[in-house]
Amino acid sequence: MEKRLLKVLKGTAEYLDMSLGDLLECICLHGIEGKAPFAEDTLARIxxxxxxxxLDLTAADCHHLIDRETGS
Incomplete structure (x- = not known):
């Protein structure tokens, strides 16, 4: 995972007083149901x-990222 993204996720989890694992689970479950995982105040913090x-990456970048170690 891109390290700047991980830092933002860790900061968001801290802001919401939850573990990183719980935050990721929440994001995934909301995504599977096509629902937005965050309220406006949380989006402002993000x-x-x-x-x-x-962190300048956007959702449009996700299909073009390459792992520097493996080249894929």
Whole structure:
């Protein structure tokens, strides 16, 4: 997982007072049901965390990411 994304996720989990695993489970379950996982106040916090950790990746990038170690 991209390290800046992981930092944003960890910060979001801390903000929501939950474990990283619980946050990921929640995101996945919401996604499977086609529901948004975050309220507007949480999205605002995520935007701040993205700025702090200079995360410039978007959903459009997810199919084009390459692992530097394996090249795939």
């Amino acid at each position: 935007r701040k965390l993205r700025d702090v950790y200079e």
